[in-house]
Amino acid sequence: MFAPGYHRKFILLSILFWPLLVRAENSRPAGLITLTLNATEISRQLLHAQLSLPVDSPVVTGKYYRNVKLVESAPASEMDIVADSPDALGLPAEKIAQYQRLVAEAAALFGATHYLHYHFLVALAETIFHDGIEHHESSLNTATENAFTDKDLLATESDLLPHEFVHSWNGKYRRPASLTTLDFQKPMLDDMLWVYEGLTEYLGSCVLTARSGLRNGVLSREWLAERAAQLEHRSGRTWRSLQDTVDYASRLYAAPREWEDRRRGVDFYPEGVLLWLEADTIIRQRTGGSKSLDDFCHLFHGGQSGGPTVKTYTFDEVVSDLNQVCPFDWGSFWLQRLNSRSPHAPLGGIEAGGWSLTYTDQPNEVIKTRDKREKQTDESVSIGLLVKEDGTVLDVLAGTPVDGAKLAPGMKIVAVNSRTYNPERLEEAIKTSAQTRGIDLLVNNSDYFETLHLNYGGGLRFPHLLRNSAKPDLLSEILEPRAR
Numbered sequence: 060m061f062a063p064g065y066h067r068k069f070i071l072l073s074i075l076f077w078p079l080l081v082r083a084e085n086s087r088p089a090g091l092i093t094l095t096l097n098a099t100e101i102s103r104q105l106l107h108a109q110l111s112l113p114v115d116s117p118v119v120t121g122k123y124y125r126n127v128k129l130v131e132s133a134p135a136s137e138m139d140i141v142a143d144s145p146d147a148l149g150l151p152a153e154k155i156a157q158y159q160r161l162v163a164e165a166a167a168l169f170g171a172t173h174y175l176h177y178h179f180l181v182a183l184a185e186t187i188f189h190d191g192i193e194h195h196e197s198s199l200n201t202a203t204e205n206a207f208t209d210k211d212l213l214a215t216e217s218d219l220l221p222h223e224f225v226h227s228w229n230g231k232y233r234r235p236a237s238l239t240t241l242d243f244q245k246p247m248l249d250d251m252l253w254v255y256e257g258l259t260e261y262l263g264s265c266v267l268t269a270r271s272g273l274r275n276g277v278l279s280r281e282w283l284a285e286r287a288a289q290l291e292h293r294s295g296r297t298w299r300s301l302q303d304t305v306d307y308a309s310r311l312y313a314a315p316r317e318w319e320d321r322r323r324g325v326d327f328y329p330e331g332v333l334l335w336l337e338a339d340t341i342i343r344q345r346t347g348g349s350k351s352l353d354d355f356c357h358l359f360h361g362g363q364s365g366g367p368t369v370k371t372y373t374f375d376e377v378v379s380d381l382n383q384v385c386p387f388d389w390g391s392f393w394l395q396r397l398n399s400r401s402p403h404a405p406l407g408g409i410e411a412g413g414w415s416l417t418y419t420d421q422p423n424e425v426i427k428t429r430d431k432r433e434k435q436t437d438e439s440v441s442i443g444l445l446v447k448e449d450g451t452v453l454d455v456l457a458g459t460p461v462d463g464a465k466l467a468p469g470m471k472i473v474a475v476n477s478r479t480y481n482p483e484r485l486e487e488a489i490k491t492s493a494q495t496r497g498i499d500l501l502v503n504n505s506d507y508f509e510t511l512h513l514n515y516g517g518g519l520r521f522p523h524l525l526r527n528s529a530k531p532d533l534l535s536e537i538l539e540p541r542a543r
């Protein structure tokens with residue numbers, strides 16, 4: 060089946076594989092519902108299917124199931140939700156309407172669809188790996204059991220499905236040539252993930268999430284501020300370029316959270332958002348508002364609507380299509396930003412969009428919700444610390460007060476200013492740090508206890524976007540709905 064040298068497109072599954080599928084169906088535990096991408100349809104197609112079809116068609120299984128029709132006319136789309144409890148299936152009607160708008164907004168953004176029938180497969184449980192995996196005519200979206208019922212999570216973190224949906228166009232239909240290998244034995248190259256994932260994060264997790272109403276304008280700006288601040292304070296930027304995080308992606312995806320500040324992570328997701336936002340504002344400015352990145356998406360991802368096909372691209376083709384929409388030195392634009400070792404994040408898009416990154420003592424709503432979900436406290440831009448709810452240090456940002464005090468990942472904070480550690484006491488200590496002239500942390504360092512003194516008096520500090528009235532509000536224009 061994996062015959063080397065034969066293009067996977069031309070490898071057909073034979074009827075001999077059919078009994079395996081039947082056996083898999085019969086051996087599932089009693090009481091579980093199994094859903095495949097159009098189960099009956101795929102079973103029929105399997106008789107003569109290309110190998111890539113079942114490889115690209117995931118299965119979800121769960122005890123409780125709900126089907127939500129999003130669009131009934133062709134190309135239809137629906138949501139198949141499985142969960143560990145019946146209550147977890149309670150996605151509110153208002154959110155369903157926003158997911159319906161997501162499908163319409165995506166069609167308006169790209170101008171064509173490349174699926175015949177799209178399934179959002181959703182699994183909500185605590186015991187599974189939480190992530191999203193893109194496919195041509197479906198996506199597998201796994202999240203916490205309360206992801207569709209907790210109002211804070213629904214308000215701030217509804218961008219998983221839009222992100223995976225965008226991959227149907229950006230990643231599946233348009234795919235980097237270096238990721239489109241002849242067969243499944245050839246290693247793929249990651250060099251274009253700043254388009255594959257960076258542009259998907261911008262279009263899916265930012266633009267379409269806002270245009271569909273899944274995240275409102277205020278929270279969209281909080282989300283952007285969090286991304287921008289995270290990158291602005293990342294010390295690894297001075298030795299590792301963004302392109303290097305892209306090239307090293309297969310390792311960075313699996314890298315631990317500890318020491319991420321110095322090592323960098325899969326930064327092409329958040330930094331891709333900032334860079335494609337900047338590209339969007341440049342097109343808007345240089346064409347006097349007559350063109351935008353939407354026009355690039357029409358050109359690059361649009362074409363003829365129909366079933367799944369793959370159209371590969373290279374760096375030069377991305378540059379050439381951008382130039383068709385708006386003549387500019389796009390080659391230098393990308394190379395400079397991809398290879399930069401500047402300590403600062405590329406904030407040009409936020410600034411050209413009419414906003415600036417600022418810090419106040421008021422919580423950032425997106426950070427607050429994420430901290431609750433991850434059971435952690437993110438004090439990166441105040442004292443430079445990311446810490447688990449139980450006091451275990453996850454990361455220490457270079458050059459910050461916690462770094463100066465010699466705190467390090469793996470240590471456990473036991474007490475704050477002589478009282479037993481909890482997240483509320485840490486927050487209170489930061490808040491009153493100007494009066495107390497610093498913070499004392501008692502830490503357990505591999506069975507040895509020591510008290511570390513933080514030289515800090517800056518109080519609480521969280522990132523936000525501040526409107527710059529001297530410039531037009533392009534960011535809000537970008538996030539406005541387009542579909543009629």
Ligand SMILES: [Zn+2]
Pocket residue numbers: 193222223226255256259
């Ligand atoms: Zn992705």
